[in-house]
Amino acid sequence: MAPGPIRTAHKVDFDKPAWEQTGLHNRWHPDIPSTASIKPGEAVNIECMDWTGGQIGNNDSADDVKNCDLTRVHYLSGPFDIEGAEPGDMLLVEIQDVQPFAHRPWGFCAIFDKNNGGGFLDEEYPQAAKAIWDFEGIHCSSRHIPGVRFAGLIHPGIMGCAPSAELLAEWTRRETELVETSPLAKVRDVALLPEPKSIHAGAAEGELKAKIGREGARTIPGRPEHGGNCDIKNLSRGSKTYLPVHVNGAKFSVGDLHFSQGDGEISFCGAIEMAGIITFKFDLIKNGQEILGMKSPVFLPGPVEPQFGPGRMLTFEGFSVDSQGKQHYLDVNVAYKQTCLRVIEYLKRFGYSGEQIYLLLSCAPVQGHVAGIVDIPNACTTMGIPMDIFDFDISPATAAKNGGVNAMDLGSCAYTSDRK
Amino acid sequence: MAPGPIRTAHKVDFDKPAWEQTGLHNRWHPDIPSTASIKPGEAVNIECMDWTGGQIGNNDSADDVKNCDLTRVHYLSGPFDIEGAEPGDMLLVEIQDVQPFAHRPWGFCAIFDKNNGGGFLDEEYPQAAKAIWDFEGIHCSSRHIPGVRFAGLIHPGIMGCAPSAELLAEWTRRETELVETSPLAKVRDVALLPEPKSIHAGAAEGELKAKIGREGARTIPGRPEHGGNCDIKNLSRGSKTYLPVHVNGAKFSVGDLHFSQGDGEISFCGAIEMAGIITFKFDLIKNGQEILGMKSPVFLPGPVEPQFGPGRMLTFEGFSVDSQGKQHYLDVNVAYKQTCLRVIEYLKRFGYSGEQIYLLLSCAPVQGHVAGIVDIPNACTTMGIPMDIFDFDISPATAAKNGGVNAMDLGSCAYTSDRK
Amino acid sequence: MAPGPIRTAHKVDFDKPAWEQTGLHNRWHPDIPSTASIKPGEAVNIECMDWTGGQIGNNDSADDVKNCDLTRVHYLSGPFDIEGAEPGDMLLVEIQDVQPFAHRPWGFCAIFDKNNGGGFLDEEYPQAAKAIWDFEGIHCSSRHIPGVRFAGLIHPGIMGCAPSAELLAEWTRRETELVETSPLAKVRDVALLPEPKSIHAGAAEGELKAKIGREGARTIPGRPEHGGNCDIKNLSRGSKTYLPVHVNGAKFSVGDLHFSQGDGEISFCGAIEMAGIITFKFDLIKNGQEILGMKSPVFLPGPVEPQFGPGRMLTFEGFSVDSQGKQHYLDVNVAYKQTCLRVIEYLKRFGYSGEQIYLLLSCAPVQGHVAGIVDIPNACTTMGIPMDIFDFDISPATAAKNGGVNAMDLGSCAYTSDRK
Amino acid sequence: MAPGPIRTAHKVDFDKPAWEQTGLHNRWHPDIPSTASIKPGEAVNIECMDWTGGQIGNNDSADDVKNCDLTRVHYLSGPFDIEGAEPGDMLLVEIQDVQPFAHRPWGFCAIFDKNNGGGFLDEEYPQAAKAIWDFEGIHCSSRHIPGVRFAGLIHPGIMGCAPSAELLAEWTRRETELVETSPLAKVRDVALLPEPKSIHAGAAEGELKAKIGREGARTIPGRPEHGGNCDIKNLSRGSKTYLPVHVNGAKFSVGDLHFSQGDGEISFCGAIEMAGIITFKFDLIKNGQEILGMKSPVFLPGPVEPQFGPGRMLTFEGFSVDSQGKQHYLDVNVAYKQTCLRVIEYLKRFGYSGEQIYLLLSCAPVQGHVAGIVDIPNACTTMGIPMDIFDFDISPATAAKNGGVNAMDLGSCAYTSDRK
Structure with a gap:
């Protein structure tokens, strides 16, 4: 008969620090223990913290932005085992809905300090600043930027499957090479290499956790082989994304929900960042990487985007x-x-x-x-x-x-x- | 009473080489003689050659692309004096229509040889190639790329007002600096500096022509102060562009008409290049650069673009x-x-x-x-x-x-x- | 400081029959007691039953459609007093969101029997039939109509302010005249006149309730002076509707939520009917009917509609x-x-x-x-x-x-x- | 090799009255002689007069509207034989372009007198009035309705294939029945029956012309079996319409070009009427009426319509x-x-x-x-x-x-x- 309410595959707990919740993690690594299992064809809700795990408050000071600890981020929900997924498959991810929590109808965007994250215009705007956005249904407005109001094209900033050990090694190799060879690396961060500090690897403890800390890829950049933090504003309700699978079970993770974002997300924490609930349906294309020749994610946006003419x-x-x-x-x-x-x-x-x-x-x-x-x-x-x-x-x-x-x-x- | 047919402010002659037509020019320079005068508020047609001045034929060989003489391009129609325009003004350019000639219902796009123009993927595709497109009303299709057919978002690749002598000098200074300092300049062209060869300066002759040849800026790049070859596909029918005026009379020029173009125009001669007729209406915002604080062109696209969902x-x-x-x-x-x-x-x-x-x-x-x-x-x-x-x-x-x-x-x- | 969660101005109770809930009503009448008060500028949630008050089940038989008691419908939430509203004002209603209940992710559409409601094609399709639709985020699909799936343009079928006593009398007069003079009235219902049977007037009891039963206008038709059941699919998220106010406090009511509807809603119960939550913000234009010359509702749709090209x-x-x-x-x-x-x-x-x-x-x-x-x-x-x-x-x-x-x-x- | 310019299958002559041009006709009849032959797959231009054949002038008086002779209209271009077309086929008509003549950049819309054509609001606005519209590329504006300017969604008001003798008889039967039985027929025209006055049947002369005058269906109404004057604003550039074929060769006709029209064309001569050129490509679906079960035209609009949001x-x-x-x-x-x-x-x-x-x-x-x-x-x-x-x-x-x-x-x- 008819399906009941959609199952919630992951719940977050606002009464507990993000770093104590076993269903969250802040690095990419194949060995982070899976937090739940999801069947292809099943619709599920997944709850997400905001990307900082709650470091930024709904207030009128940007001190929390200036002092935000970037070794902690992003807090992703997962990883989730997709039943039957194997390396070489493509995971088809349909986003059925994304919503803020009813009890947290607000989000934030911020300019990060040039010495702590920076941003596209950090030469011109080197100091931290912040705007809080209030949600009114599909619209948002900000007491910090009066005179504007718009409908959000709501989406997750980060989706991806865990890298294999080989892929992880390749990521580290090429990013290390950049850090070691880029003249710019002397004056600013050009890449963020694995960093044991503040590592959170879900339920992993002890040596496993330490290993993940030593090896795990940072979540800041998107990467071509799995997507990750690609920050594409059009991955909204109704979109369908094809993601390469690199490990058994896919180990899919999601986070960094955005109420709205402009192309480029130029101020680094530029989207309207929020905690919320995302509804997915997954499907598998067995051996899809070879069949479709896909090395990077590909997607179809959903049919409903704000239309301005x-x-x-x-x-x-x-x-x-x-x-x-x-x-x-x-x-x-x-x-x-x-x-x-x-x-x-x-x-x-x-x-x-x-x-x-x-x-x-x-x-x-x-x-x-x-x-x-x-x-x-x-x-x-x-x-x-x-x-x-x-x-x-x-x-x-x-x-x-x-x-x-x-x-x-x-x-x-x-x-x-x-x-x- | 009612207006009559729209005046044609400039006609091209397909029976004469482009370099013999006095209403065309292929460099940016304040001293190129104006070819006609246009009143603000008046709608006018301007005819244009294709950007190469007819070097590329409707045939099945890319030899003409390989041998295309890039010192000759682009052949622009103009310059036109806009009555009353003065330095500091903004010229508001409304594109009322763009159309191919009824007797030339075709265009071309081409990959240029890596050693003659190149393109965005010239490492991967270093040899010349070409596709001819046939126009069927708003649609086009190509015998060289079967299986596709689409409506063109027709537009000019180049619009701009002549630079002042000071601005021209600044362009030359900074582009020369690039050529002199860029390590890449040893292996490929990184900018095209003034080049007397094949100079065409409209009605200018003798020393004036020689001076323009020595000083005139090449038309290949768009430039922030006046627009020029910006290759923006959305500058189509109905668009309104605000262009800075740098000399008395504005000396507006236009050319490089495109039946359609993708974002990036990646193969260099990537748009569907054509000869055709463009219909404009001009308006002036006196002292607009100061009033509006505009240093570069700004535009509003027209209301009719292909919609795919x-x-x-x-x-x-x-x-x-x-x-x-x-x-x-x-x-x-x-x-x-x-x-x-x-x-x-x-x-x-x-x-x-x-x-x-x-x-x-x-x-x-x-x-x-x-x-x-x-x-x-x-x-x-x-x-x-x-x-x-x-x-x-x-x-x-x-x-x-x-x-x-x-x-x-x-x-x-x-x-x-x-x-x- | 920041606003908290949006207040819920009205809750429905699925454990209680609709006709026992004092915040619902099924007739239009100025004397139905207000159920809550709302300030202009305040965002509020209002919960709604489906239009039949739960008469239709999530099952595979249309018997419930055939036997649906139409004297009971529609169950509307309200009336709500909008503080400061007076006759002659326009009430500006912004729909900020509409959503099904998470615990009831389904809706129904139905063909009504020709002798019980009928529909636009009841000559051709005189017997009852039904389809159940399951919601997956913004999409819906039906086990009864396989092969289709689409994003809903979610909206309320009914919004309106209570009529004044004079307006109510006019409605009854003209609809009675139609019943009395239309030749068609002999073979089918041409209008539904006031009907005491199954009257539900919110908290009204005794003589007041009886009076409302005798006089109250049926909710089936939309009417020009207040909107009501206009069934306009574009009154979705982000829309702004101007509604005439006829009584002190406006006495606004809403109901008949639709997950999606086609133009015409041709099968009578043709939209995907659902229970759900609607989020509003109200504003008042004092003396707006005269200032704007508006005798009927006017609206601006929201910026996000499904786009197909x-x-x-x-x-x-x-x-x-x-x-x-x-x-x-x-x-x-x-x-x-x-x-x-x-x-x-x-x-x-x-x-x-x-x-x-x-x-x-x-x-x-x-x-x-x-x-x-x-x-x-x-x-x-x-x-x-x-x-x-x-x-x-x-x-x-x-x-x-x-x-x-x-x-x-x-x-x-x-x-x-x-x-x- | 490449196709040349598009062939013009029909030219109109502005120096000659419409009623003397053999390629025009103003009734629907299977025996009107074909004026030209067109191959499936061939793109052709067809020139059209405005619907009145030039009765309305570009001036500031509506006298010509008041005195317009409606027995003369519409002047259609055709009929055209489509090679190979037989009864039972569907004719696929792609509109590749529609344009006004460069030498006639204007059109008109008009309110017709209640006693000569009337219109949707002729009770409220019974007297003739007119507005002239000037075309500026894709835009139009009117000295008679200042303050508005818009891009046209340009299209033909009339397209259709000739009826068979049997279909023609059926049209006359049912429209005659309406005239004879409608109570309204006493106070106004409810249908326009065959009318020999001002008949123009292309090259037909003598008895054939007289027969067509006696039998030919008027062109004012669209009709379900062939389309005709359906006045659908979305049949613009890029649209594809499937038209039933009723006679050998299809005998396709077109006319009544509109620069723009609103849904309903409420003032009767409500579209912006113009003379112009339409570019078609035809294709045949043999036995398409049975294969596709189509009794009336069906169409896909083109991809480019004005978008306002x-x-x-x-x-x-x-x-x-x-x-x-x-x-x-x-x-x-x-x-x-x-x-x-x-x-x-x-x-x-x-x-x-x-x-x-x-x-x-x-x-x-x-x-x-x-x-x-x-x-x-x-x-x-x-x-x-x-x-x-x-x-x-x-x-x-x-x-x-x-x-x-x-x-x-x-x-x-x-x-x-x-x-x-």
């Missing part, structure tokens, strides 16, 4: 010439950074601070495109801002008519107590 | 790890290249050659996004392929059901006669 | 010529009925029964348009079917290629035990 | 209660009329006349939906107005903030010289 997307351009006028060679990173800076310059005239806009571009449903990438020496990127997320008119036509706009009082985001 | 976009991911397994630091270029390669691998199974897909990704309305750019060391990019442009089913679900698909006979793109 | 909507046409070949005069009802019948004929070839498709067109996100209404004597209507809700290809191109399709085994909807 | 559609509701307060039984016509009147009331506050809005709703891309059609006695219909076609803000939120809006000077549409 192309004519409502105010779109900015950026090229591979940096703020000092230096010409770079087809560098998309430089171009996208310039694009972001152009938006910030433009929106400041309405009364926002640079930090507010930096946060907004990170979390609102902005579209970041690679427009042209072959016209030496300039790559061109674009960022489209949906004008309808603002409750005032930001169009250039209106702004010009108003002689360039009188700035409004648009409040302030949360800063640190020792801000200079 | 998000659930019909098969989307691939790529990260900053290259094909040799080398880890790069947040490099979007590497990530986007990997994304493209993933699509090529996937679509090959249906029977296409790598070159066919490389061409297809360059010209079809694919969506290339910067997904995540802060999770060290991996940037993540995505490319979404609209499945409905194919006349067979490319979905992974169907492909898996068919055991991985039997390759079809999907013909061949055009190659050079001396292909190795 | 226009090219994926297989669209059928119908005209004002009925199945017996009789010509009617610009009759949209006849045209829309013919349109529906055309879809049924077409989809039957895949193996569905007429009842299955009739149910499907009622509840799936089909688009029903008035195409032309002035070309005497034929009105033309269209119905667009999103092809992507089917897990097989229904396109005519494929069907023709297959020689007209071999019917599949597509099961059966639920019928009555005494079906002839 | 659902949240930008201000939507009005109407029910089956007329302006005198009379209750009708599930009458969609009454409901849709009320919906239109609600929009007119609302928009008048900005300064438009009723006629201007009546014209605007007829031709702008408004969405008219059948929302609910089963809740006795009230059908509910909606009309969605894209707010972005106005160059001022029509949202109720802004209007309320402005205390109900101060009317602007929005000019006037064209009226007759004898207007009372």
Whole structure:
């Protein structure tokens, strides 16, 4: 007969530190003990902490952001054994729903300090800042960034299957090589290598836990062989993702839920981070990696995304010439950074601070495109801002008519107590 | 009373070489003589040659691509004086229509030889290739890439106002610096500096022409201060672009019309290049650069773009790890290249050659996004392929059901006669 | 500081009959006692029974549909006093979310017996039938209509403010006049007049309850002055509706939640009916009826609707010529009925029964348009079917290629035990 | 090798009256001589007059509308023989493009006098009026309805294959029956029966022409068996329509080109009527009527339609209660009329006349939906107005903030010289 309510395969406990909950873990490693088993075809709910495990509070100070311990993150739910999964299979992951907890209708986005996580614009905005977002059904708004309100394209930042021991070794090899050879590594972190500090490996204890601490891959980067922290805003309700399986049972993990995110998630903790519940249905394509020739995840977005109409997307351009006028060679990173800076310059005239806009571009449903990438020496990127997320008119036509706009009082985001 | 037919402000002549037509030019320079004058508020048609000025033929050989003379390009129509425009203004450019000539219902896209233009994947595909596209109203199809057919999002690749002498000098300074300092400059072109060879400066003759040849900026790159060859596929019918004015009269030029282009235009001559007619209406925002604080072009796309539904976009991911397994630091270029390669691998199974897909990704309305750019060391990019442009089913679900698909006979793109 | 969880202004009790719960009512009347008070600007949850108050079960028989007592329906939650609302105001109702109960992840749609409710095609399909739909996050599927699966555009069928005594009298007058003068009234119900039987007036008892029974307007029809049962599928998450206020406190009620509905809701109980929770935020426009000149509700849909792409909507046409070949005069009802019948004929070839498709067109996100209404004597209507809700290809191109399709085994909807 | 320019299968001559051009006709009849032959798979251009054959001028008087001779219309281009077509086949018609003539960049929409054509609201607006629209690429605007500008969803109002003699007889039978039995026929035209006056049957002369005049079906109504004047706004560029074939060679005709139309085309000559060029490709599905079970046309819209985003559609509701307060039984016509009147009331506050809005709703891309059609006695219909076609803000939120809006000077549409 009819199915009953959807089974909850994993529950989180807000009365207990994340690091004491056995169904969470903060490294990628094949030996982290599975926390539950799920059948293909079965719909299940999985509860998730926010990515920091609760380090960030719903308040008006960014001190918690500045002091956030990044060796602890991300707290992922899992790993889950998918029955019958074997190396070489593809795991088909359908996201049926994602929701915040009814009792925690809020999230946060943050600029991390340049010396603790940083972000895409940390040269320009090196100090920590934060915005809290309140959820009202599908919408969100922030007391720290007044004047905007939008529907979230809710999604998990991280999904992936555990690496095999061989794959894990390869990850460590290539990231270590980068750290050892990159000239930039002297002035900033270029990769985060395995780190025993604050390791949390679910139910693992003793030597197993220590081993995972020594070997386990950090969860910050997405990686091509399994996805992981890819931070793709379109992996929302209704999406179907094909993930490569590397170990028996797949050992699937999920976390880092986002109420909304802009393309690039530029302020690092840029999405609206939240704790919540995600509903999945899994299926297996046996031997799918060979049959489909897939080495990286592939997905189909769901059919329901916020629609603004192309004519409502105010779109900015950026090229591979940096703020000092230096010409770079087809560098998309430089171009996208310039694009972001152009938006910030433009929106400041309405009364926002640079930090507010930096946060907004990170979390609102902005579209970041690679427009042209072959016209030496300039790559061109674009960022489209949906004008309808603002409750005032930001169009250039209106702004010009108003002689360039009188700035409004648009409040302030949360800063640190020792801000200079 | 009612307006009559729209005035044609510039006509091209297919019976005459591009380099003999005084209303065309192939460098950016403030001294190129204006070819016509246009009033703000007036709708005008402007005819354009294809970007090469007719060097590429509607045939089945890529020899013309291999031998294409890149010192000649792009042939732009203009410059046009916009009455009343002064430095500091913003020129508002509304594109009312773009169309191929009725008597030339075809276009081309091409892979350029690694030693003559190259492209985003020129390590993988170093030899010239070509596809001819036939236009059937809003649709196009190619005898060189059977099995696909799509509606074009038609647009100009290049629009911009002439640089001032100061701006031109700055362009040359920074691009020269790149050429002189980039280690890569030893093995490939990293920028194209002013080049007197094949200079065409409209009606300019003698010393003026020689001066423009010595000083004029090449048209290949887009540049932040004026737009130029930005190759943004969404600058289609109905779009409104705000362009900075740098000289009296604006001296606006346009060219490089594209029937369709994918995000990135990855094969360099990747859009479906065509000759055609573009209809504009101009408006001026006096002192707009200061009033609006705009240093680079900004635009609003038009309201009519092909709509496929998000659930019909098969989307691939790529990260900053290259094909040799080398880890790069947040490099979007590497990530986007990997994304493209993933699509090529996937679509090959249906029977296409790598070159066919490389061409297809360059010209079809694919969506290339910067997904995540802060999770060290991996940037993540995505490319979404609209499945409905194919006349067979490319979905992974169907492909898996068919055991991985039997390759079809999907013909061949055009190659050079001396292909190795 | 930050708001806490959203307050639940009304809870339903599944352990108690609907008719014993004081916060529900099944007639429109100004004297039904208010069940709770809500402030403008406050977000609240309101729980709702399904429209029948639980008369229809999750099983495989349509006997409960056949025997459904329509004097009992609809059970609405409310009325709610909106603080400060006065006659002449407009109540702005933002729907922030609508969701089924986690413990009841299913709904139903039904064909009602011609002699008990009927429906748009009750000449053709006079007997009761039913389909149960299971919810999987934003998607639903039915064991009674295999081969389809779609995302719901979830919404309430009924929202409205209580009528004033004068408005109520006008409703009764005009509907009584119809019953008394319509020739059709001899062969079928043409309107449902006030009916004391099964009256439920919330907390009202004794003479007040009897009075409401004698006078209260039935909830079946929507009505222009307040909305009510308008069954508009687009009043989903994020929509904002302007409702006229007729009594002090507005006395707003809501119910008849739908997981999904097609334009027309043609089988009467055609939407996917469910119990659930709706989240609102209210605002008041004082004297809004005069200021805005609004006599009927007006709304803005929300930004997130399922998007299929226009090219994926297989669209059928119908005209004002009925199945017996009789010509009617610009009759949209006849045209829309013919349109529906055309879809049924077409989809039957895949193996569905007429009842299955009739149910499907009622509840799936089909688009029903008035195409032309002035070309005497034929009105033309269209119905667009999103092809992507089917897990097989229904396109005519494929069907023709297959020689007209071999019917599949597509099961059966639920019928009555005494079906002839 | 490559195809050349698209062949023009039919040219119109603006220097000659429509009734003297042999490739046009204004009745449906199987014996009208074919004007040209077209191969399946061949793309062809077909030129069309406007539907009146040039009776309406680009001027500021509606006298020509008042005096328009409706026995002359519509002037259709054709009939065209499609090679190989036989009765029982389906003709697949792909519209590749539709465009106005470059030398006639304008169109008209009109309210017809109640005694000469009438319209959906001819009780409320009985006198003739007109608006001229100027085309600027994909956009149009009108000096008679200032403040709006929109992209056209360009399409033919009429496409169809010739009826067989038997089908023609059936049309005449049922329409004659309506005229003879409808009580309404005493006060207004309810159908237009065959009419020899002003008959134009292409190259037919003498007795054949006289016979066609006696028997030929009028072109005003669409009809279920062949489509005809269905006035469906979505049959635009890229659409594919399946049309039943009734005679050898199909004898396909087309005309009544519309630059844009709203759902319902409510003012009768409500679309923006124009002369222009349509590009087709035909294909045949042999025996398709039986194979696909299709008795009426079916279509797939093209992929490019104006997109406004659902949240930008201000939507009005109407029910089956007329302006005198009379209750009708599930009458969609009454409901849709009320919906239109609600929009007119609302928009008048900005300064438009009723006629201007009546014209605007007829031709702008408004969405008219059948929302609910089963809740006795009230059908509910909606009309969605894209707010972005106005160059001022029509949202109720802004209007309320402005205390109900101060009317602007929005000019006037064209009226007759004898207007009372």
